[in-house]
Amino acid sequence: MSRVERWEHAVEWPLVVAAFAFLTAYAIPIVDPEVDPAVRDVCTTVLTVTWIAFALDYAVRLVLSDRRWAFVRSNVLDLAVIALPVLRPLRLLRLIALVAVLNRAGANSLRGRVVTYVIGATTLLVVCGALAVTEAERGHPGATIEDVGDGLWWAATTITTVGYGDRYPVTTTGRFVAAALMISGIALLGVVTATLASWLVERVTEAGEQERAATHAQVSALHDEVLLLRAELAALRTSGRTDDDPA
Amino acid sequence: MSRVERWEHAVEWPLVVAAFAFLTAYAIPIVDPEVDPAVRDVCTTVLTVTWIAFALDYAVRLVLSDRRWAFVRSNVLDLAVIALPVLRPLRLLRLIALVAVLNRAGANSLRGRVVTYVIGATTLLVVCGALAVTEAERGHPGATIEDVGDGLWWAATTITTVGYGDRYPVTTTGRFVAAALMISGIALLGVVTATLASWLVERVTEAGEQERAATHAQVSALHDEVLLLRAELAALRTSGRTDDDPA
Amino acid sequence: MSRVERWEHAVEWPLVVAAFAFLTAYAIPIVDPEVDPAVRDVCTTVLTVTWIAFALDYAVRLVLSDRRWAFVRSNVLDLAVIALPVLRPLRLLRLIALVAVLNRAGANSLRGRVVTYVIGATTLLVVCGALAVTEAERGHPGATIEDVGDGLWWAATTITTVGYGDRYPVTTTGRFVAAALMISGIALLGVVTATLASWLVERVTEAGEQERAATHAQVSALHDEVLLLRAELAALRTSGRTDDDPA
Amino acid sequence: MSRVERWEHAVEWPLVVAAFAFLTAYAIPIVDPEVDPAVRDVCTTVLTVTWIAFALDYAVRLVLSDRRWAFVRSNVLDLAVIALPVLRPLRLLRLIALVAVLNRAGANSLRGRVVTYVIGATTLLVVCGALAVTEAERGHPGATIEDVGDGLWWAATTITTVGYGDRYPVTTTGRFVAAALMISGIALLGVVTATLASWLVERVTEAGEQERAATHAQVSALHDEVLLLRAELAALRTSGRTDDDPA
Incomplete structure (x- = not known):
C-alpha cells in the first residue's frame, strides 16, 4: 500500500463525515430561506471548514504522490470542485464514497454491489440536484422551481427522463445541473437494464455452463x-x- | 414446508379475492364521485373488511414465524401498507401475487414467465396509479387530473417516460404515486430490453452451444x-x- | 405445407397490395380534408373493397383450418380489426408483412433481419399513428394536432419517448393511438439496445469462441x-x- | 490498399481541418446574428471553400473508384449532403471522422473505443443540432428557440429523451433536426446500456471462461x-x- 493509499484509507471516514456536514450546512439555507441568521452563520462556517478539509486532503495527496503531474492530471475534477465555487455542490460526490464504503461491508456478488451503488448514487443525485437547482433558480424571473419540494419533484422527473415540463430550470447553472441529472438518468437506465440482462443471460446460459462443467x-x-x-x-x-x- | 409457508399457501387465493374486492371497492367512488351513498357505504365496508383480512394475515404470519424480529424486519413494507392509510393503494400489490399464481399455471420458460409478469404488473401499476392519483388530485386547486380517464392517460405517459406534461400531479401524494410509476417505467424498460437481449444473445451463441455439445x-x-x-x-x-x- | 399455409402464401402479395391501396385511400382524405368529393368517393370505395378482401381472407382461413375454435382464439386480433371500425387503422399492420417479405429476400443474419424489421416497422407505425391521430383529433375542441404534419411530428416525439407536450391527443381514440405508439417506443428502444448488446457480447466473447473451437x-x-x-x-x-x- | 483508400487516407486530416473551419464559419453568424459584416463575409467565403473541398473529394473518389455506380449508390448520403443546401449542417458529420482518428491513437479495447466514440459523437451531435435548430427557428413566429444557449439546452433535453417542452421547434427544418437528435438519443441510450451489459456479462461469465481455459x-x-x-x-x-x- 503506497503512502497515498494509506492516507486515503485513513481519511475515508472523516471525509464522509465532512461531506455529510457539508450536505446539512448546504441544505439548511436552501430548504428554509428565512432561517435564523445565527443558523445561517453556523452553516457558512461549516461550509468553510469542510472546504478547508477537502482542500487539505487534496494538498496532502498531491504532496504524498510520487508523480505529481500525473496526479494533477488524473484528479482534475477534484481540483475544479475545490477551486471553482460554482462546482460546490459536486463536493457532495464525496458521499458516493460512503456508498462504496457501505457496499464493501455488504453484498459480495458483482450484481449485488451494482444494485446498492445504483440506489445510493441515484438518491444522492436526486437530493443534491434538487438542492443545487433550487439554489440556482429561486427568485429568478420566470423560474418555476421555487422551493426544495419543487426541486425534488423536478429532479425525479428529470433523472427518469419523463420531463413533464411543469417545472424546468431557466438559469445557466440550473441547466448544467439538469444536464448532469439527464446524463445520470441515461446511465441509471443503462445500469438497471444491463444488470437485468446479465442476470437473464446467466440464467439462460446456465444449462450450457453445466454441460461445460460436465465436459x-x-x-x-x-x-x-x-x-x-x-x-x-x-x-x-x-x-x-x-x-x-x-x- | 414450514408453518408460515403452509399458511401462505392456504390464504393465497382468499387474499387475491380480497385484493380484487378491495380494488373494486376502492375504484368505484373514484371512478364515479357522485355514486349513490348506499353504494359508497358498501364500498367503505368492503375496504374495512379487506383491511382486517390483510391485518389478520400479517398477524398470523408473525405469530407462526420462528424468528419474529427477522419477520418484522423483512416484511416492513407489509406492516407499513396495513398501518399507514396513505399507503392504502399499495394493498393492490397483493394482486401481483395473482400474476404469480396465474404464471405458475402457464409458460414454463424463464422468459415466458418474465413476459407474463411484465404485462400483468404493468397493467396493474397503470390502473392502481391512475386510481391513486385521481383520488389525490381531484378538486385540488391547479390540478390537471380530474377523472379516472385523465388518470389512466397520465399513468400511461408516465410509465413509458414520455411525459407530455399536459397532465401532472400537483399534490405531494400524487407526486409520490408519480415517482413509483416512473421507477416502474425504468424497470419496465429494463426488463423489456433485457429479455430481448438475452433472447438475441442466446440465438447468436447457439452455434457455440452446438459446438460445445459436439465437444x-x-x-x-x-x-x-x-x-x-x-x-x-x-x-x-x-x-x-x-x-x-x-x- | 397445410392448406391454410398454402392459402396464406398465395394471398401474401395480393394482401400487401390491398394494404397499400388501403393506406393510400385512408391517407388522402386525412392529408387533404378539402379533397375533391369524387376523389373522396374513390377512396371510400377502395376502403370498402379492401375491407371485403381482408374479411374474405379471414373467412377462407377459418374454413380451411382444421381446428376452427383454436383458429378463432389465436386470430382474435384479426377478427377485431375486421369487425370493429375503430380498429380500422390496424389493417395497416398487414404492411408489416411486407417488411417480412422484403426481409426474406434480404440479409441473412439474425441481427440484419432485426435491423430491417425495426426500421420498417417504426416507419410504418409513425406514419399510421400520425394518420390515425390526425383523423381522431382534427376539429376537436382543444385539440393541438390539426394536420398530418403535426401528426407526424407528434408521432416522432411519442415513439422516441421524448414527449415535449407541445402537441398531445385529447380524444379517447387519439389516446389509444398514443398508447400504442408509446408501447412501440419502449419496444423500439429495447430492440435497438438488445441488438447492440448482443453484438458487443459476441465480439467480446469471440476470444472465448476461438479457444472453444481450438479445444x-x-x-x-x-x-x-x-x-x-x-x-x-x-x-x-x-x-x-x-x-x-x-x- | 486500393487507389480510393490511399486517397481517403491522404485527405483524412485535411478534410477534418476543413470540417472544423466549416463548423467555425457556420457557428459564428448563428451565435452572434449581429456580427460585423466583414466577419460574416469571411464566414461565407470559408463555407464556399469548404463546400468546394468536400465536392472535390467526392469527385476524386468517384473517378478513382473501379465500380462507379456501386460507389454512387453506397455514398448517396455524401452526394445529398453536397448537393442539397438544406442538408448543409450534415457536413459536420465529417468531424465524426476526427473522433475515429483520435480513437485509433487511443484505447485499444472494443469497449474503450465505443465509449470514446459515444462521447465524441454525442457532443458533436448536440453542438451541431443546437446550431442547426437555432438557424432554422430564430425569428420564426411562435418560435421558442431564439439563441444558441436555448438551442444547446433544447438539444440536451432532446437527445436524452427528457423533452420538457419549454423549448421545441416549430419549423419543418427544426423538426427534422429534432428527429435526427431523437434517433441519436435512442442510439445513445442503446449504446450506453449495451456497453454496460456486455461488461457485466463478461464479468459474470469470467468464471466459466476460466474453467474453459482450464479444460x-x-x-x-x-x-x-x-x-x-x-x-x-x-x-x-x-x-x-x-x-x-x-x-
Whole structure:
C-alpha cells in the first residue's frame, strides 16, 4: 500500500463525515430561506471548514504522490470542485464514497454491489440536484422551481427522463445541473437494464455452463484413465522383460 | 414446508379475492364521485373488511414465524401498507401475487414467465396509479387530473417516460404515486430490453452451444475409446502371460 | 405445407397490395380534408373493397383450418380489426408483412433481419399513428394536432419517448393511438439496445469462441491419436503372437 | 490498399481541418446574428471553400473508384449532403471522422473505443443540432428557440429523451433536426446500456471462461500424455522384438 493509499484509507471516514456536514450546512439555507441568521452563520462556517478539509486532503495527496503531474492530471475534477465555487455542490460526490464504503461491508456478488451503488448514487443525485437547482433558480424571473419540494419533484422527473415540463430550470447553472441529472438518468437506465440482462443471460446460459462443467469433469476422468493406461503399459513392459528373462 | 409457508399457501387465493374486492371497492367512488351513498357505504365496508383480512394475515404470519424480529424486519413494507392509510393503494400489490399464481399455471420458460409478469404488473401499476392519483388530485386547486380517464392517460405517459406534461400531479401524494410509476417505467424498460437481449444473445451463441455439445459428445466417445484400449491392453497382458507360460 | 399455409402464401402479395391501396385511400382524405368529393368517393370505395378482401381472407382461413375454435382464439386480433371500425387503422399492420417479405429476400443474419424489421416497422407505425391521430383529433375542441404534419411530428416525439407536450391527443381514440405508439417506443428502444448488446457480447466473447473451437479441434486430434494407438496395440498383439508362435 | 483508400487516407486530416473551419464559419453568424459584416463575409467565403473541398473529394473518389455506380449508390448520403443546401449542417458529420482518428491513437479495447466514440459523437451531435435548430427557428413566429444557449439546452433535453417542452421547434427544418437528435438519443441510450451489459456479462461469465481455459489446458496435457503413451508402446514393440530376437 503506497503512502497515498494509506492516507486515503485513513481519511475515508472523516471525509464522509465532512461531506455529510457539508450536505446539512448546504441544505439548511436552501430548504428554509428565512432561517435564523445565527443558523445561517453556523452553516457558512461549516461550509468553510469542510472546504478547508477537502482542500487539505487534496494538498496532502498531491504532496504524498510520487508523480505529481500525473496526479494533477488524473484528479482534475477534484481540483475544479475545490477551486471553482460554482462546482460546490459536486463536493457532495464525496458521499458516493460512503456508498462504496457501505457496499464493501455488504453484498459480495458483482450484481449485488451494482444494485446498492445504483440506489445510493441515484438518491444522492436526486437530493443534491434538487438542492443545487433550487439554489440556482429561486427568485429568478420566470423560474418555476421555487422551493426544495419543487426541486425534488423536478429532479425525479428529470433523472427518469419523463420531463413533464411543469417545472424546468431557466438559469445557466440550473441547466448544467439538469444536464448532469439527464446524463445520470441515461446511465441509471443503462445500469438497471444491463444488470437485468446479465442476470437473464446467466440464467439462460446456465444449462450450457453445466454441460461445460460436465465436459471439464469428463476430461479430468479421461486424463486419470490415460495415466492408469500408461502405468499398466509400463507394468506390462517390466513384466514382459521379467517373463522373458527367466525364459 | 414450514408453518408460515403452509399458511401462505392456504390464504393465497382468499387474499387475491380480497385484493380484487378491495380494488373494486376502492375504484368505484373514484371512478364515479357522485355514486349513490348506499353504494359508497358498501364500498367503505368492503375496504374495512379487506383491511382486517390483510391485518389478520400479517398477524398470523408473525405469530407462526420462528424468528419474529427477522419477520418484522423483512416484511416492513407489509406492516407499513396495513398501518399507514396513505399507503392504502399499495394493498393492490397483493394482486401481483395473482400474476404469480396465474404464471405458475402457464409458460414454463424463464422468459415466458418474465413476459407474463411484465404485462400483468404493468397493467396493474397503470390502473392502481391512475386510481391513486385521481383520488389525490381531484378538486385540488391547479390540478390537471380530474377523472379516472385523465388518470389512466397520465399513468400511461408516465410509465413509458414520455411525459407530455399536459397532465401532472400537483399534490405531494400524487407526486409520490408519480415517482413509483416512473421507477416502474425504468424497470419496465429494463426488463423489456433485457429479455430481448438475452433472447438475441442466446440465438447468436447457439452455434457455440452446438459446438460445445459436439465437444462434449466427442470427449465421451474418446473416453469409451480409452476404456476399450485399456481392456485390450489387459487382454494383451493376460494373453502375453498365457502365451509365455507354456513356453 | 397445410392448406391454410398454402392459402396464406398465395394471398401474401395480393394482401400487401390491398394494404397499400388501403393506406393510400385512408391517407388522402386525412392529408387533404378539402379533397375533391369524387376523389373522396374513390377512396371510400377502395376502403370498402379492401375491407371485403381482408374479411374474405379471414373467412377462407377459418374454413380451411382444421381446428376452427383454436383458429378463432389465436386470430382474435384479426377478427377485431375486421369487425370493429375503430380498429380500422390496424389493417395497416398487414404492411408489416411486407417488411417480412422484403426481409426474406434480404440479409441473412439474425441481427440484419432485426435491423430491417425495426426500421420498417417504426416507419410504418409513425406514419399510421400520425394518420390515425390526425383523423381522431382534427376539429376537436382543444385539440393541438390539426394536420398530418403535426401528426407526424407528434408521432416522432411519442415513439422516441421524448414527449415535449407541445402537441398531445385529447380524444379517447387519439389516446389509444398514443398508447400504442408509446408501447412501440419502449419496444423500439429495447430492440435497438438488445441488438447492440448482443453484438458487443459476441465480439467480446469471440476470444472465448476461438479457444472453444481450438479445444474442439484438439479433442478431434486426440481422438485420432487414440485410434492410432489402438491400431498399434492391435498390431503389437498380433505381432506378439506371430513372434511367439515360431518360438 | 486500393487507389480510393490511399486517397481517403491522404485527405483524412485535411478534410477534418476543413470540417472544423466549416463548423467555425457556420457557428459564428448563428451565435452572434449581429456580427460585423466583414466577419460574416469571411464566414461565407470559408463555407464556399469548404463546400468546394468536400465536392472535390467526392469527385476524386468517384473517378478513382473501379465500380462507379456501386460507389454512387453506397455514398448517396455524401452526394445529398453536397448537393442539397438544406442538408448543409450534415457536413459536420465529417468531424465524426476526427473522433475515429483520435480513437485509433487511443484505447485499444472494443469497449474503450465505443465509449470514446459515444462521447465524441454525442457532443458533436448536440453542438451541431443546437446550431442547426437555432438557424432554422430564430425569428420564426411562435418560435421558442431564439439563441444558441436555448438551442444547446433544447438539444440536451432532446437527445436524452427528457423533452420538457419549454423549448421545441416549430419549423419543418427544426423538426427534422429534432428527429435526427431523437434517433441519436435512442442510439445513445442503446449504446450506453449495451456497453454496460456486455461488461457485466463478461464479468459474470469470467468464471466459466476460466474453467474453459482450464479444460483447454487439460486437453493439451492429455494430448501430450497420449503421445508419450504411443512412444512408449512403440518402444515396447521394438524392445519386444529385440528381447525376442536373441531368445
